[in-house]
Amino acid sequence: MWDYTGKVMDHFRNPRNVGVIANPDGVGEVGSLACGDALKLMFKLDQDGRIAEAKFQTFGCASAIASSSALTEIVKGMTLEQAAKVTNQDIAEYLGGLPEQKMHCSVMGREALEAAIENYRSGSTEKIILGGKVICNCFGVTEEEIERVVRENGLSTIEQVTNYTKAGGGCGKCKPDIARILEKVVLERLEAERKTGAKTATRKMSVMEKIRLIEQTIEREIRPLLKKDGGDIELIDVEGNRVKVALRGMCAGCNVAHFTLKDVVEVKLREFVSSDLTVEEVRE
Amino acid sequence: MKTVYLDNNATSSVAPEVIEVMLPYFRDQWGNPSSMHIFGGQVKKPLDRAREQVAALIHADPSEIIFTSCGTESDNAAIRGGVEAAGPKFNVVTTRVEHPAVLGPCRYLGERGRRLHEIGVDSSGQLDLVQLGEALREGPALVSIMWANNETGVIFPIDEIARMVKAAGGVFHTDAVQAAGKLPIDVRKIPVDMLSISGHKLHAPKGIGVLFVRRGTRLQPFMLGGHQEDNRRAGTENVPYIVGLGRAAEMAREAMATEMTQVATLRNRLEAGLLATCPDTCVNGDRVNRLPNTANISFEYIEGESILYMMSDVGIAASSGSACTSGSLEPSHVLRAMGVPFTAVHGSVRFSLSRYTTRDEIDYTLDRLPPIISRLRSISPFVKK
Numbered sequence: 001m002w003d004y005t006g007k008v009m010d011h012f013r014n015p016r017n018v019g020v021i022a023n024p025d026g027v028g029e030v031g032s033l034a035c036g037d038a039l040k041l042m043f044k045l046d047q048d049g050r051i052a053e054a055k056f057q058t059f060g061c062a063s064a065i066a067s068s069s070a071l072t073e074i075v076k077g078m079t080l081e082q083a084a085k086v087t088n089q090d091i092a093e094y095l096g097g098l099p100e101q102k103m104h105c106s107v108m109g110r111e112a113l114e115a116a117i118e119n120y121r122s123g124s125t126e127k128i129i130l131g132g133k134v135i136c137n138c139f140g141v142t143e144e145e146i147e148r149v150v151r152e153n154g155l156s157t158i159e160q161v162t163n164y165t166k167a168g169g170g171c172g173k174c175k176p177d178i179a180r181i182l183e184k185v186v187l188e189r190l191e192a193e194r195k196t197g198a199k200t201a202t203r204k205m206s207v208m209e210k211i212r213l214i215e216q217t218i219e220r221e222i223r224p225l226l227k228k229d230g231g232d233i234e235l236i237d238v239e240g241n242r243v244k245v246a247l248r249g250m251c252a253g254c255n256v257a258h259f260t261l262k263d264v265v266e267v268k269l270r271e272f273v274s275s276d277l278t279v280e281e282v283r284e
Numbered sequence: 285m286k287t288v289y290l291d292n293n294a295t296s297s298v299a300p301e302v303i304e305v306m307l308p309y310f311r312d313q314w315g316n317p318s319s320m321h322i323f324g325g326q327v328k329k330p331l332d333r334a335r336e337q338v339a340a341l342i343h344a345d346p347s348e349i350i351f352t353s354c355g356t357e358s359d360n361a362a363i364r365g366g367v368e369a370a371g372p373k374f375n376v377v378t379t380r381v382e383h384p385a386v387l388g389p390c391r392y393l394g395e396r397g398r399r400l401h402e403i404g405v406d407s408s409g410q411l412d413l414v415q416l417g418e419a420l421r422e423g424p425a426l427v428s429i430m431w432a433n434n435e436t437g438v439i440f441p442i443d444e445i446a447r448m449v450k451a452a453g454g455v456f457h458t459d460a461v462q463a464a465g466k467l468p469i470d471v472r473k474i475p476v477d478m479l480s481i482s483g484h485k486l487h488a489p490k491g492i493g494v495l496f497v498r499r500g501t502r503l504q505p506f507m508l509g510g511h512q513e514d515n516r517r518a519g520t521e522n523v524p525y526i527v528g529l530g531r532a533a534e535m536a537r538e539a540m541a542t543e544m545t546q547v548a549t550l551r552n553r554l555e556a557g558l559l560a561t562c563p564d565t566c567v568n569g570d571r572v573n574r575l576p577n578t579a580n581i582s583f584e585y586i587e588g589e590s591i592l593y594m595m596s597d598v599g600i601a602a603s604s605g606s607a608c609t610s611g612s613l614e615p616s617h618v619l620r621a622m623g624v625p626f627t628a629v630h631g632s633v634r635f636s637l638s639r640y641t642t643r644d645e646i647d648y649t650l651d652r653l654p655p656i657i658s659r660l661r662s663i664s665p666f667v668k669k
Contacts (some may be wrong), residue, residue, distance in 0.1 A: 001596075012593065018663050033666060034626040036587065036607040036615065040665040057665035059630075061589035061608035065663060139613070162613070169613030 004062060005096035011066035016073050019055045028116030030108055035139050035166065037064045037105070041112040043075065043120075051075050051083060056112075063095075063102040070094045071109040080117055086110060087152055088164075103164045107149055135177045138170025146178060150185045157267055158182065176256070179263040190276055210273065211238050217272040218245075222265055226251055233265065236282045243269060244282045257281065287599040288645040290554075292485070293434050293462060293578060293636035294603055298528075299487040305531045306489075309524035317521050318512070327523050334530025338494055341533040342460075342469040342479065350495045350513045351526050355461040355482030356385035358495040359428070361506035361517070362457040362478040363389040366426045367398065369502035370455055375399040375425040377454070379411060380621040381435075386428050386459050399423070408570040409438035409622050416445065420452035427456050431463035431479075435605060435618040435634055436569030437578025439467070446475045455501065461485055465536035466543050466575050477501045483525065487638070488532035492525035542639045548576035550646050551637050555579045557650040562657045568624055568632060577637040580605075580619075582628035585667050586660040591633055594656040600649055605632040627666075 004012075024042035031038030037060030046052035054072040058065050070091050075083045088106035092098045098106055132144030149155065149164050158178050162168040168175050205213070218235055226233055231251030237244040245265060247257055254260070258281075266279040289297065309330070315323030317331055335346040352358045363386065367374055378390045380402045387402075394400030401419035404412050411429070419425070427449045432439045442458055449456040457478040460469060465486035471479065478501060483492035495517075497503055503516065510518030559565055564584040583591060588604025595602060605616030607630065614620075615629040624632070635649075661667045 001593075009593075012590070013597065015663060029665070033585075033630065036613070036626075036630045038665055057663060059585060059664045059666055060587050061606070062593045064587070065590060166613050 002063070002099050002102065004066075004099070007094075007096040008063055008066040008098065011069040011095065012062040015056075015058075015065055015069040017053075017055050017069065017076075018057065020057065021053055021055050024055075026116040026120030028112040028114065028119055030111045030115055031060070032140075033059065037061065037108060039064070039068050039108050039112045041068070041071065041109075041116045043116060045080075045120075049079055051078050051080070060105065060108075061102070063098055063105040064108065066095055067091050067098070067105040067109045068112075071113060075113065080120065083113060084117055086113060088149070089153065100160075101163050103153075104166050107164055111145070135181070136165075136167035136170065136174045138174075139166040141165050141167035143177075143181060146181050147185060150182060151189075154189075156182065156186055156270065158263065176259050176263075179259055183262050186270075193276075205274070207238070211235075213273045214238060214243060214269060214277075217269055218265075221268045221272060225264055226260070231260075241274070241276050241278060243277055243279045245279060246282050285599045286648065288601065288641075288649055290600065290602045290635040290637060290641070290645075290649065292638040292641075293437075293634065295484045295490065296487050296638055297640060298484075298489050299532060299535060301535060302488055302528045302532045306524040306528040309527055313523070315523075317523065330527050330530075331521060331523060334526045337530035338481070338533045341464065341537050342471050342481075342496060343473075344471050344496050345499065347514070348471075348496055348499055350497060350517050351521065351529075352493040352495055352517060353491060353519075353522070354493040355383075355459070355480050355485070356493075357506070358480035358482070358493045359383070359385040359457075359459055360389050361495055362480060362497075362503070363426065363428050364393070365504040365506045366455050366457060366478060366502075367393055368504040370424070370426055373424060374455070375401065375419075375423050377401045377403065377416070377419045377425045377427040377429075379403045379405065379429055381405055381409065381433055381438075381618045382428065382430055383434055383459060383461070385461075386430065390428060401425075403429075405438075405621055407623050409433060409436045409568070409618070410570055410573070411440050411445070413441075413444070413448070416448060420448060420454060424452070425449075425454045427454050429456075429458055431458045431460040431469070432467065432575050433569070433618060434462045435616060436580045436622075437462070437575035437636075438569045439463070439573045439575060441573075442476070443474045450475045462575060462578075465533070465540075466547075466577055468540055471496060471498065478503070483529040483532065486532050486536045488529040489525060492522060492529045494529070539639050543576050547637050547639055547641065550641055550643060551577055551579050551635070553643070554635060554637075554646045554649060555581065557646075558653065561650070561654040565657075566628060568619055568622065568628070579635045581633055581635070582624065583631040583633065583657050583660075584627050585664045586631045586657065588631055588633060590660050591631065591656060594660065595653065598652045598656075600652060602636075603634045605634065606630045 021042045021044050025045045026043050028041045040057045042055050043051045044053040054075050056068040058068040088110040091106040091109045132142035135143050161178050232248035234246045269277045313326050315327050317327045335349050339346040339349050376390050376393050376398045403415050431442050446456050455477050458476050459480045461482040464481040477498050479496040481494040484490040507518045568580040588606030589608035605619050607613050607615040619629045
């Protein structure tokens, strides 16, 4: 069984605001039967433009029902400007947290809310589909959506993106695309940190310490992964935060080597050594 | 709270008689059967007896029984060890609806250069024998095809399949983890080369399995480093569990008639009752060639995890093929291979009974489940009022 909080189970067992509103001001529908969860959210505004009533219908697991119920409780009494700022983390926090693999339920709540507000503003009764190019065909997740969830939740691995958006959880063909989006957002994040001069909380390491840690991480975390595919890696040099490596065996000259370098080597080094490392390939 | 356990294909309760026969081998007779002293000597006979009891369940010779640590080990040992012994020319043939314990090793071999065929099934979950015939014509193969499916209970025509494989010069392994103890199995009549059994599916504890290897079958041992099990599976014998499994196999043999009559009757009562009281509900899989204890039912427009949690709240335990319960985002590969629509896959629930299931428990389920289904449907956006 999942490790659901008491609050999740309460909202699952006794969901608040289930049903439909006769003449809603906004309706948002996201998900589908094929995907395994779907949410239809409706709201009605009072004279002051605040959400007087919010109702939902959900097809999904316990945490999907609980997230929908929580969402309606959160937005009641809000203006649309306030509601537009509600994030998936707000929904998860309201429930005392969700298991990592179930975070996509909170994202579905935020998406439905966004779709309902958009429906109110544009007056369109069409089912709202959030924009951008579809990256994950299995679950119909767009580039825009992935980028936004990565940004709002500070994600850094493909697995996290799958847990939060389902993207990559089907056939897995879109994983290189997800890696590309992650790389872009993570670089932006690092850039922003540099500009504001924000320091990471980690203690400053000596050069020797850093090199040792990089070597250990390569040995323990990275090399076994590459060896599975007949490849190998060698640490060539470390200049500041630039880690120079050479790919060996099957990895050398492999046409997804760039993906390996960024998604495996860099992600692992950032996770285990320091979040401001960048990895470069040295070709001889 | 009253509890009703209808998830026996996942694991089954350990029979009290089984626990009873195991206890002395923890307390007093804890010797190593290989030892040349009284401690070893006193556990040798019980081990032989257990081997006879298990052999009797499938009409094998005791020398053809290898004890393993679980059904998954048996499957891995048979497939990987069978392919290795058979030589580099052998292909691998399996089905799209196998348990992961079979699909895993087969795909592993496929990734390492073996030609791999995964045979499909029709909408009732029955195997495409034409496709199997074509795969067998492509050269000698190790074929691993389950006796009965764990999710739907569908029974494959294993006799016909085994004969096809043998006629084509192949090696045939069957994962009989769900069939053993629920269906009569006679390896004297059906030409299987290897057959896997798992203890905890037939009221023995977890951590004990069996691989039947027909005399003369070539097998490269999977576990190396000891002479045990006639040099076919190294490692000190798990004496108490082996003794327990022996007793469980004996009890299963004695209760075989009960499976076919009492258990099937209760399963049919549950199935008919649910179909009658819950609209938009259907049974997945061949209803004729099916294990007597299994019913896989789809409740359309609602999701399996929600159903399971609400059932659990009233003490009823079952399982589901929905994505949320599979540990991944993909729903049941078995139901998808059968072409069951997504609307039905996500709301599928597997009920699996045992000879300990009572009529009272089935009636309790028939009383409690329909309100749960209609409650979840009242929340679903897909149900048209």
